[in-house]
Amino acid sequence: MTGTAVDEARRRLGRFGVALMAPMAPADAWRSAAKRMENAGYGAIWVNEAVGGREVFTQLSVMLPATERIVLGSAIANVWARHPAVMQGAASVLADAYPGRLALGVGVSMEQIVEGSGQRWSSPLGKMREYLDGMDASVAAAPVPSVPFPRLLAALGPKMQGLARDRADGALPAAMPVEHTRRARELLGPDKLLVVVQSVILEPDPVEARGIARQSPLLTVPGSPYVRSLRTLGFGDEALSGGGSDEVIDACLAWGDEKRIGERLNAHLDAGADHVCLVVMSPDLGASTDQYERLAPVLL
Template structure:
């Protein structure tokens, strides 16, 4: 419980997800300082396999800031050995006490296959991986402040695993109802970090067009489509990038007030913290949006 309690205090209500293309290290340092100055509790960064390696990225941004928590959303379990995952997180948590949150996920089959690896059962893979991380704890540094370990969990079975073997779950791109059900499944003692994409655009056509451009539902083997079916959406709702109803449920779009209202709905439904992600071509554009949203979110 120590990692959960500590994280709830340090993360705050809302964090910023910087899921933008590769940029120079100095740009990332500047971005981290701007987000911290805007008052967000955390900065979250993602990882595929190769390119922007998540622990190196986190270390650059931790060194550039003083207060804000840095989190992985997610560190890809196919990108490194589980003992390396445990060791890397432990080193950063030791160097920056209380400022690391580790989110891990199984990614998507097509991405894994492209890296030359063989896709296997996501649930089995995650269970074996977390067990191997636990087995590596004794060989890793012991941070003064324990870091929370979160599992990217959309479906009920992965959420059960998150409840059993981690400090909580980190689902993304799901409706508020999914957050409510996830909290019921996790119980009150686990962290629930929800990633929600915000599109600062008041035109319904433009906003929904941007949302469909993410290919959330058209990716081969999309776990998001599967989870939406579990919530009662049918094939017609998920076709062609998603119906207006699906897009409006999964994405927060509109002006600052409207987006702030949706974030609050996730918090009211049981989220401990919402990672707000934006869709922007570069870091400066993302930062402009976060600074516009900050007065209503933090």
């Protein structure tokens, strides 16, 4: 992807996007949520997957025709869910059908998810490097979109970020403090995209907000890559145990009223992010879209 194309992706994504990552919901509900997010003024909608269940390219194909301008992105498309040639082909087909409206985030997921799908976990860096080789080898067999789509790697640590710099159009880290964004930008350099995924809790009471935050499994799942990355930022075992100390929670999640959350999200932009994807901790799709609409006037 050329520098000019990276600039085009930055323009299309805008400063803020949202993640629609709720559990199962009918297709009409996803279409309605996508339209609401576009009408609210966000630049992108990001969706995820594990292995099985909600398949990310099918999900994107449900929402793309229901909208007109907003970018749809995968955060992430799981490399363990499909052959690399299928990943390249699926993304190319959607990018060809909806020029300039697809962003492809790919990631290696976590050991627990992969092993639970019946596959054998292997070195994340080696797996991703081999997978990118397979994607690149299959480009000639896939459609050629009129607007190239950006390929981003879910990258928390410096080695994966280095691979994102050298083999992709940028990085897509999640659930990390602002300092992590600053370091990622320094490693990537100015010519790569940096899309940061930030969890938010619209709750001004600190005890209530931190209690909600500790319901997330990111810091408690065995072998959590988020724990490893937070250790490199200076957090010790005591701070990272039990779902995270108050200091860890406050560093990793944005909580409070609309104004306070807006300040945190803008801090990521000031630290070098091109685009920030909000993730509200909400039980269903309707509640998520309601909260994103509440935040839109502060951000957009």
